[in-house]
Amino acid sequence: MSRQKKIAEYLLDTKAVKLNFDEPFTYASGIRSPIYCDNRVLISHPKIRKGIAKAFIDVIKENNLEFDIIAGVATSGIPWAAFIAEELEKPMVYVRSKAKGHGMTNLVEGEFKEGDKAIVIEDLISTGGSSLTAAKGLKEAGIIVNDLIAIFTYQMKKTEEGFNNEKINLHTLSDFSTLAEKAVEKNYLSAENKDKVLEWNQDPQNWYSKHYQTEEIKEPETKNKVLLKLQKVMKEKKSNLCVAADLTTTKEILDLVEEIGDKICLLKTHIDIIEDFTPEFITKLQKLAKEKNFMIFEDRKFADIGNTVKHQFENGIYHIADWADMVNAHVLPGPGILEGLKNDKVALILLQEMSSKGNLLTPDYTKKAQEMAQEYSNYVIGFIGLNKTLKDPRFMLMTPGVKLEKGTDKLGQQYNDVESAIKKGTDIIIVGRGIYQAEDPGAEAQKYQELAWKTYNK
Numbered sequence: 168m169s170r171q172k173k174i175a176e177y178l179l180d181t182k183a184v185k186l187n188f189d190e191p192f193t194y195a196s197g198i199r200s201p202i203y204c205d206n207r208v209l210i211s212h213p214k215i216r217k218g219i220a221k222a223f224i225d226v227i228k229e230n231n232l233e234f235d236i237i238a239g240v241a242t243s244g245i246p247w248a249a250f251i252a253e254e255l256e257k258p259m260v261y262v263r264s265k266a267k268g269h270g271m272t273n274l275v276e277g278e279f280k281e282g283d284k285a286i287v288i289e290d291l292i293s294t295g296g297s298s299l300t301a302a303k304g305l306k307e308a309g310i311i312v313n314d315l316i317a318i319f320t321y322q323m324k325k326t327e328e329g330f331n332n333e334k335i336n337l338h339t340l341s342d343f344s345t346l347a348e349k350a351v352e353k354n355y356l357s358a359e360n361k362d363k364v365l366e367w368n369q370d371p372q373n374w375y376s377k378h379y380q381t382e383e384i385k386e387p388e389t390k391n392k393v394l395l396k397l398q399k400v401m402k403e404k405k406s407n408l409c410v411a412a413d414l415t416t417t418k419e420i421l422d423l424v425e426e427i428g429d430k431i432c433l434l435k436t437h438i439d440i441i442e443d444f445t446p447e448f449i450t451k452l453q454k455l456a457k458e459k460n461f462m463i464f465e466d467r468k469f470a471d472i473g474n475t476v477k478h479q480f481e482n483g484i485y486h487i488a489d490w491a492d493m494v495n496a497h498v499l500p501g502p503g504i505l506e507g508l509k510n511d512k513v514a515l516i517l518l519q520e521m522s523s524k525g526n527l528l529t530p531d532y533t534k535k536a537q538e539m540a541q542e543y544s545n546y547v548i549g550f551i552g553l554n555k556t557l558k559d560p561r562f563m564l565m566t567p568g569v570k571l572e573k574g575t576d577k578l579g580q581q582y583n584d585v586e587s588a589i590k591k592g593t594d595i596i597i598v599g600r601g602i603y604q605a606e607d608p609g610a611e612a613q614k615y616q617e618l619a620w621k622t623y624n625k
């Protein structure tokens with residue numbers, strides 16, 4: 168068996184790499200993928216560990232790679248670098264792909280001399296970005312880097328280009344296409360799905376929508392009135408921006424709306440986080456909505472049985488049904504929740520996906536939410552989600568977790584940038600902290616509005 172295949176077998180047998188076409192994985196970036204790789208588990212298998220370390224050494228020997236030191240990329244490359252350095256009785260260093268945020272900011276740890284040649288050891292190449300950052304760190308420290316060896320590569324298009332630009336030879340012990348072949352041989356993957364899986368690395372951003380699109384539905388004869396109004400407002404204001412006004416006093420919210428009201432099609436509220444709520448607040452908000460021509464979306468995320476949500480929607484102190492243009496709901500409780508929220512004036516948005524890390528809304532759940540929306544299309548006008556997997560003009564996709572730059576917060580929120588969110592097919596971006604925490608929320612909202620509308624209409 169070739170080395171590439173043998174290593175692929177190790178990866179599959181230890182479940183370091185998992186393939187799943189039917190229920191793709193979601194990366195931290197929100198990208199959906201049929202492959203998930205966590206090579207860190209490999210170090211727990213002594214025999215396999217030995218086999219992999221030997222494969223690294225074979226690559227070094229077969230290619231007559233010249234070097235003085237072995238450099239592991241922190242953290243996952245470190246154990247492999249250690250096994251190799253130990254076996255070859257050579258010095259070892261390790262290198263961070265980012266400088267430490269505090270204290271001494273050594274990128275390279277261990278002893279070396281300027282002009283030393285290093286072979287860089289890595290466990291996985293996805294885009295190659297972090298490996299190249301590490302290699303650049305070594306070069307900046309005066310170390311010569313000509314070769315990098317990794318256990319596995321996703322064989323993405325831009326990887327090769329990156330390595331060529333840095334003039335570094337990339338050697339890998341195995342790769343995505345060999346692994347897919349081996350997975351078919353071992354019945355982990357059907358031959359039928361292999362080609363679809365292999366398409367992923369050509370266009371990871373759009374792979375999911377391509378394969379999970381349900382049938383495209385033509386323009387329906389009638390549409391929900393709230394949806395028609397929303398589409399009209401969007402066109403009139405050239406805005407597909409929804410601002411999440413997650414502030415906790417009525418004054419702060421009303422002040423914010425004064426500043427950003429002209430730039431948005433939709434204002435999203437969490438009415439139950441307001442400390443000084445009074446019915447007058449609603450009157451003022453509705454007046455502003457009329458003056459500034461935007462609609463109101465109460466992000467209540469109902470999630471109970473029909474009878475309870477009906478009370479939560481219509482009664483209590485908030486009387487949401489009297490003032491919101493739209494509200495949203497989880498489909499977890501089943502169709503009863505949609506029955507409880509049926510309303511001719513207030514439209515419904517269903518959660519098909521969430522932006523938070525580790526959420527449990529699987530592709531299968533998404534599909535069920537879409538089926539329920541189709542069944543209740545008189546009331547349901549859209550989804551909260553990240554990927555337009557249902558192309559049906561009766562529904563709009565609204566995406567939260569958007570900022571000018573990708574990132575995360577400390578409580579699991581995951582941000583996409585405006586362009587990536589819209590490229591995944593969203594109709595409306597929802598922005599909270601990116602706008603209301605800005606120094607000048609009005610100016611910031613304008614930036615988001617212009618960028619989102621331009622990208623949406625490209």
Ligand code: 5FU
Pocket residue numbers: 411413437466518520521522523551567568569580597598599600601
């Ligand atoms: F359904 C969802 C979701 O999946 N993610 C979200 O972030 C809703 N949200 C809401 O969007 C959340 O409750 C906030 O009101 C808003 C995002 O705010 P941020 O400040 O832009 O993170």
